[in-house]
Amino acid sequence: MRAFIFPGQGSQAVGMGKALADASTTAREVFQEVDDALGQNLFRLMREGPEDELTLTANAQPAIMANAIAVLRVLEKEGGIRLADKADFVAGHSLGEYTALCAAGAIDLATTARLLRIRGDAMQAAVPVGQGAMAALLGADLTKAQAIADAAAEGEVCTVANDNDPTQVVISGARAAIERAIAIAKDHGAKRGILLPVSAPFHCAMMQPAADAMAKALADVAIQAPLIPLYANVTAAPVADPATIRTLLVEQVTGMVRWRESVAAMAEAGVTDFVELGGKVLAGMVKRITPDIPVTSAVTMEDIEALSKTL
Known part of the structure; x- marks a missing residue:
């Protein structure tokens, strides 16, 4: 069994997609469709920067999705590979969940791009710049990270946002609380805490205004049953029902990304091969979660x- 997985925020880089578009008409068509959907020359920004503009959440989210879908479409059209024939599950990290749903035919490409633009704008607007923060706790598992977050909260929001792998957990919340967590991380058994260069505290209760915005946006969107089940971030379990997918996408904005559990659950379900499209960050996490499974x-x-020769 095989799972196709799709990266989240942080995998953007100036120049992304350029070489692929130069080599493939199929890739160029994907980038053009996303540009048309957004009414913006996003692909030029992906190719040329500036980096600070590409890194803005509202640009990074559709850009990362477009790059991954371009890779998939080239694999399908020029490699003769059909996702539904070669994969048993899809999954994505945070925004990558939208990419996974697009890849599996649940949401069309243009709609996915517009949803991610709304999501990015809403997440940025939910908390004034400087009031929230995120930090990676290195050498900490979920239990240690939760203890650090609880100790640092002092009445403010401070919670686990991403359970990435057994050695890295990301926390999110009020900036002062996150700074306290970094300060006490070593005392609670973590190697260290590192403040992340993000513009908002994603996947915590402070994102509720963004969750409300996504509930409104998703209410009018046609979601089809995916060709293959999605392992959802907030449940670490497979889902194929469109109404449930809609609910989980809203919950995901404030909920924890249970990536470690999702990968372990897919392995438990029989996955013996992971394929990451459009990035390389998730591969490292997968290797630390399931060292014996190739990615x-x-x-x-x-x-x-x-x-295409190995699938």
Whole structure:
């Protein structure tokens, strides 16, 4: 069994997609469709920057999705690979969940791009800049991270946002609380805490205004049953029912990304091969969660050509 997985925020970089678009008409068509959906030359920003503008949440989210879908479409159209024939599950990290749903035919590409633009804008607007923060706790598992967050909260929001792998958990909340957590991280058994260069405290209760905005946006969107089940971030369990998917996408904005549990659950369900499209960050996490299961990352045309020969 095989799972296709899709990266989240932080995997953007100036130049992303350029080489693939130069080599493939299929990739260029994906980037053009996203540009048309957004009424913006996002692909030019992806190719040329500036980096600070690409890193803005409202740009980074659709850009990362577009890059991953371009890789998938090239694999499908030029590699002769059909996702539904070669994968048993899809999953994505945070915004990557939208990419996974697009890949599995649940939401069309243009709609996915517009939803991620709304999501990015709403997440940025939910908390004034400077009031929230996120930190990576290195050398901490979920139990240690939760203890650090609880000790640092002091009445403010401070909670686990991303349970990424057995050695890295991300916390999110009020900036002062996150700074306290970094200060006490070593005392609670973590190697260290690192403040992340993000513009808002994602996946915590402070994102409730963004969750409300996504509930409104998703209410009018046609969601089909995915061709293959999605392992959802907030449940770490497979889902295929459109109404449930809609609910979980809203809950995901404030909920914890249970990535470690999702990968472990897919392995328990029989997955023996992971394929990451459009990035390489998740591959490292997967290797730390399930060291014995191979994971392949595909970003470039060379990656895609090699992957198509092995699927």
